Amino acid sequence: MITIKVFLGYDHQGVKCKDDIINYLNEYGYEVEVPNIENNDTDDYPDFAKWVCHKVLEEHSLGILVCGSGIGMSIAANKVRGIRCARVIDSNDAFTAKNHNGANVIAFSANIPSSEIHNIIDNFIMTKEPSEERHLRRIEKITEMENENYAS
Secondary structure, three states: OOOOEEEEEEOOOOHHHHHHHHHHHHHOOOEEEOOOOOOOOOOOHHHHHHHHHHHHHHHOOEEEEEEOOOHHHHHHHOOOOOOOEEEOOOHHHHHHHHHOOOOOEEEEEOOOOHHHHHHHHHHHHHOOOOOOHHHHHHHHHHHHHHOOOOOO
16 A cells, blocks of 8 residues: 655644644554744744645655645745645635646645644545646646746
C-alpha cells in the first residue's frame, strides 16, 4: 500500500487547527509533514506557503495551508511555478479545485468548523485528477500563462 504524504503549513492563526488536521490525516493512514518554522504572533504566512509548495513539487504530493482566511496563503502559494492552489470554503470547492482545476494545494480559513475541515480534506485527497479534455485544456493554458507562453 502506497502512503500519501501531505504537507501541512499553518501560520499563527492556522496553528489552532494543526493538531486536529494531523490527527485526522494520521487516523486514515496519511503521512503528514510540517515545516520547522516557529509560529508566533508575527510569523509570515508566505514562509509556510513557500515551504509547503516546494515540498509538494519535490515529492509530487499534496499540500494544505491554513491561515486566518486562506486568501493570503493561496496568493503566496500561487507564486510558486507548478503550484495550483485554491482557496476553498467547503468540500464542494475542494472537489472542484482538484477535479476541474488540478489543484495540488488547498488553502482555507482556520475558522471553518472541524467537521467541515475534515470534509474538505476528504474531498481534496480522494478526488481524482482532472481527466476531461476541457479541464486538461484549461489547465494547460494556465501552465502556458505561468511560463509566459500563452497566446489567446
